[in-house]
Amino acid sequence: MAQIKKANGLVDWLDQRLAVRSLTRVLMTEYWIPKNINFLWAMGVVLSVLFTLLVVSGIFLLMYYKPDVNYAFDSVNYTIMQEVAYGWLWRHMHGVAASAVFLVIYIHMFTGIYYGSYKKGREMIWISGMLLFVLFSAEAFSGYMLPWGQMSYWAAQVITNLFGGIPIIGDALVVWIRGDFAVADPTLTRFFMLHVLLLPLIIMLVIVIHFYSLRIPHVNNETGEEIDYDIEAEKYKAGDKKESKVIPFWPVFLSKDFFVVSIFMVFLFYLICFHYSFAIDPINFEPANPLKTPDHIYPEWYFLWSYEVLRGFFFDVGPIAAADIGLMAFGFANVAFFLLPFLDRSDVVAPAKERKKFNLWFWILIADMIVLTIYGKLPPTGANAWVGFFAAMVFIGLFISLPIITKGETKGGAR
Amino acid sequence: MRELKILSLVVAITAVLYWGIEPFAHSQMNPAVAPADFAFEDLEANNKVGDAAAGAETFMMAGCIACHGVESQGMDSPMDNETASLSFGVVSPDLGSAAYLYDRNFLAMLIKDPTRALKVEHKFNDENPHPMSAFYGLGGDIDQEVADIIAYLETIAPSKMSNKEVFEDACLRCHDMKYDKLYMPTQAEPLTEYMGTLPPDLSIIIRAKGHNYLTTFINNPQKHLEGTAMPRVGLKKDVQEQVISYLEEIGDSKKDERTKVGIYIIGFFIILSVFAYLWKRKIWKDL
Numbered sequence: 001m002a003q004i005k006k007a008n009g010l011v012d013w014l015d016q017r018l019a020v021r022s023l024t025r026v027l028m029t030e031y032w033i034p035k036n037i038n039f040l041w042a043m044g045v046v047l048s049v050l051f052t053l054l055v056v057s058g059i060f061l062l063m064y065y066k067p068d069v070n071y072a073f074d075s076v077n078y079t080i081m082q083e084v085a086y087g088w089l090w091r092h093m094h095g096v097a098a099s100a101v102f103l104v105i106y107i108h109m110f111t112g113i114y115y116g117s118y119k120k121g122r123e124m125i126w127i128s129g130m131l132l133f134v135l136f137s138a139e140a141f142s143g144y145m146l147p148w149g150q151m152s153y154w155a156a157q158v159i160t161n162l163f164g165g166i167p168i169i170g171d172a173l174v175v176w177i178r179g180d181f182a183v184a185d186p187t188l189t190r191f192f193m194l195h196v197l198l199l200p201l202i203i204m205l206v207i208v209i210h211f212y213s214l215r216i217p218h219v220n221n222e223t224g225e226e227i228d229y230d231i232e233a234e235k236y237k238a239g240d241k242k243e244s245k246v247i248p249f250w251p252v253f254l255s256k257d258f259f260v261v262s263i264f265m266v267f268l269f270y271l272i273c274f275h276y277s278f279a280i281d282p283i284n285f286e287p288a289n290p291l292k293t294p295d296h297i298y299p300e301w302y303f304l305w306s307y308e309v310l311r312g313f314f315f316d317v318g319p320i321a322a323a324d325i326g327l328m329a330f331g332f333a334n335v336a337f338f339l340l341p342f343l344d345r346s347d348v349v350a351p352a353k354e355r356k357k358f359n360l361w362f363w364i365l366i367a368d369m370i371v372l373t374i375y376g377k378l379p380p381t382g383a384n385a386w387v388g389f390f391a392a393m394v395f396i397g398l399f400i401s402l403p404i405i406t407k408g409e410t411k412g413g414a415r
Numbered sequence: 416m417r418e419l420k421i422l423s424l425v426v427a428i429t430a431v432l433y434w435g436i437e438p439f440a441h442s443q444m445n446p447a448v449a450p451a452d453f454a455f456e457d458l459e460a461n462n463k464v465g466d467a468a469a470g471a472e473t474f475m476m477a478g479c480i481a482c483h484g485v486e487s488q489g490m491d492s493p494m495d496n497e498t499a500s501l502s503f504g505v506v507s508p509d510l511g512s513a514a515y516l517y518d519r520n521f522l523a524m525l526i527k528d529p530t531r532a533l534k535v536e537h538k539f540n541d542e543n544p545h546p547m548s549a550f551y552g553l554g555g556d557i558d559q560e561v562a563d564i565i566a567y568l569e570t571i572a573p574s575k576m577s578n579k580e581v582f583e584d585a586c587l588r589c590h591d592m593k594y595d596k597l598y599m600p601t602q603a604e605p606l607t608e609y610m611g612t613l614p615p616d617l618s619i620i621i622r623a624k625g626h627n628y629l630t631t632f633i634n635n636p637q638k639h640l641e642g643t644a645m646p647r648v649g650l651k652k653d654v655q656e657q658v659i660s661y662l663e664e665i666g667d668s669k670k671d672e673r674t675k676v677g678i679y680i681i682g683f684f685i686i687l688s689v690f691a692y693l694w695k696r697k698i699w700k701d702l
Contacts, residue, residue, distance in 0.1 A: 255694055273680070282625060296444050
């Protein structure tokens with residue numbers, strides 16, 4: 001039993017019971033971050049803000065949304081968009097932030113790849129981050145279904161159908177996922193549950209794990225320098241702030257993030273109020289119609305690259321059907337990033353520009369993903385199909401060749 | 416400024432991606448079509464000067480009121496909605512506002528050759544005649560007779576109609592407008608059989624299709640949907656604009672609020688950014 005004395009104030013009262021002073025120290029004022037970082041290091045906080053925005057706007061939408069195929073469309077497009085005061089704002093915020101969150105996730109992810117922040121002790125940061133990517137993808141997909149528009153319905157149809165390609169259990173699995181033989185009311189209600197309950201819960205849990213995974217290996221920095229945090233922290237605490245290579249999370253690190261977030265919000269709300277069609281697809285303002293296939297079915301932009309890897313293999317090879325090869329490639333594409341820390345055989349932690357071959361690998365990967373994304377939306381006919389095929393091959397080739405590329409790399413040889 | 420260099424790189428990559436998945440992809444998926452033709456140049460012009468008094472007589476003699484009502488002139492529709500739906504597939508329009516709504520040349524051709532004016536020749540022919548029978552004339556100069564009828568319709572047409580009234584007369588016979596609680600007078604089942612599919616509710620078609628698409632589509636549906644059963648409606652330019660304004664009033668009722676709120680919120684974050692920058696500077700100055 002702790003010694004409880006008469007408190008000399010609220011903070012002291014709380015401190016005696018909850019140790020709030022040490023808690024603040026550990027989490028905020030003495031949580032050390034390297035000083036040589038650029039604004040790309042603010043993406044984590046931008047993502048936290050976006051996720052909060054999604055949760056809050058989601059709660060408001062949840063008050064009026066009706067998960068029933070007969071009411072879903074009108075509850076979104078009439079009740080929320082037109083009847084409820086500022087309902088349109090919450091809906092636009094939710095839809096646009098869901099798209100923007102992926103843009104920032106990709107920036108966050110490729111920052112990690114560029115600076116080598118996924119290895120030498122930082123593997124769990126990377127893996128928990130990739131897990132979040134997958135969870136956000138599932139969250140986005142399930143949420144996209146809810147307005148029950150044309151693209152909601154047909155995307156659900158196409159994506160759930162993919163599971164049919166799994167050997168033996170495929171067909172049964174599709175029915176199990178849909179809760180019906182076709183995408184229908186049970187599909188909507190279960191994806192509603194996933195979207196508003198199970199997935200957000202797991203996401204919050206994994207976010208905590210992701211944050212925690214930073215504690216031991218610490219945040220990487222712009223040069224990949226290994227910092228002795230004990231020594232540097234002592235310097236900072238002793239007042240030698242200029243010499244010290246670290247800064248505390250609060251207020252120093254967050255003051256910069258706060259600025260980046262404010263600027264980002266200007267951009268985000270411009271999109272929300274004036275330029276939202278990229279995220280809130282016009283075609284989804286047509287109600288779901290199982291009898292009318294849209295001319296073009298495509299996923300949201302952030303799934304296009306992996307969708308294109310899936311579609312890229314459009315011809316049978318011997319006895320293996322095109323769809324099965326595509327599905328295997330798609331599976332590979334989704335696992336490949338998880339394996340990055342183990343495919344990179346070099347223990348050099350440095351920005352890509354200081355790792356010659358890796359630098360080339362990185363920029364080819366960026367270019368390839370841009371090509372995959374753009375061609376993932378185009379109709380897969382004629383030359384488009386071949387571009388998709390080659391870009392998918394390059395993608396797979398890049399990940400297969402990474403161990404060879406990075407094997408001989410040493411600190412000196414890399415430069 | 417290395418940070419600005421990094422930022423411009425990130426912005427450039429994002430811009431290329433955006434260009435690829437939005438403007439470029441959409442230009443590939445929906446190739447541009449010729450602009451709307453409100454002169455209806457594919458139809459020969461009727462240059463005769465009509466005589467309204469003669470037209471009133473021709474109108475009665477031609478048998479128009481066997482199917483059409485002109486309520487403003489005390490001529491009720493000869494059939495109730497159910498009978499008309501079952502007989503024609505669609506309720507026949509009241510002609511009181513026809514001259515307000517439709518282009519003169521279009522109307523002239525509609526009277527003489529409905530399938531051609533409506534651009535539904537792919538659907539209707541001698542074996543499967545259009546429910547509106549062509550006017551073959553009363554024995555005189557048919558173009559003069561048609562011009563007279565139009566002159567008559569012009570005298571009885573209202574000089575002003577609200578956007579909603581225009582929609583009711585021009586679109587509502589086949590399309591619901593659920594979010595404004597307007598429902599078509601035609602019965603759904605015969606209409607579905609007549610059109611091949613139930614024409615969509617237009618409540619938020621403005622968000623689905625947008626102003627530009629609707630402008631060319633209403634003017635000539637075949638341009639975007641070759642073979643569609645939807646007829647060319649033949650609306651005058653400003654009347655069609657009224658229809659689209661109405662679609663926007665109902666389907667995108669928060670447009671003005673969106674702009675206003677948007678400017679306020681963006682302004683707020685710009686000011687916040689300035690303060691955030693000053694705060695950051697203050698904290699980082701002795702680092």
